[in-house]
C-alpha cells in the first residue's frame with residue numbers, strides 16, 4: 001500500500017500558464033469598488049496564488065449599471081446601479097487576466113451624467129472620456145510548482161534493533 005504523497009508547493013518568481021487541479025485551501029476575499037463617476041475599479045490590481053479560492057464582492061457606487069467580467073475565468077455578471085454582486089471561484093490557471101466592465105457605459109454616452117464633453121471629472125482619469133473597456137483592472141495569479149516529497153525521511157526510519 002502506497003502511503004499518501006505529501007505535495008509541497010513553491011511559488012515561482014514568474015507568471016506561468018499551466019492549469020492545475022491543485023487547491024491550496026487558502027481563501028482570499030476582496031472587495032472591488034466601481035468608483036462613483038470615475039469609470040474605474042478600486043483596487044485595479046489583485047494578486048493571488050494559483051489554487052487559491054477567491055471570494056469577490058463587487059460594489060457599484062454609480063446610479064447606473066456596470067458589469068464585471070474576467071473572460072479567461074468565464075465570469076461575466078451585470079453589476080446593477082448602486083448594487084453589490086459576489087463571485088467565488090478557485091483560480092485554476094495562472095497568468096495575468098484582465099477584469100473589466102462588460103456593460104456599455106461610456107462617460108460620453110449619456111447626457112444625464114452631466115459631464116462636459118463626456119470627460120470624467122474626478123479621480124486619476126479626470127479629463128478623459130472613459131468607456132467600459134477603459135474600466136478595467138488586472139487579476140494576477142502566481143503559478144505553483146508542485147514538488148513530490150514522498151521519499152522516506154532517513155532520520156525517521158523505524159529501527160527495532162533495540163528490541164529486548
Ligand SMILES: [Cu+2]
Nearest residue numbers: 066101105135
Ligand atoms: Cu462600466
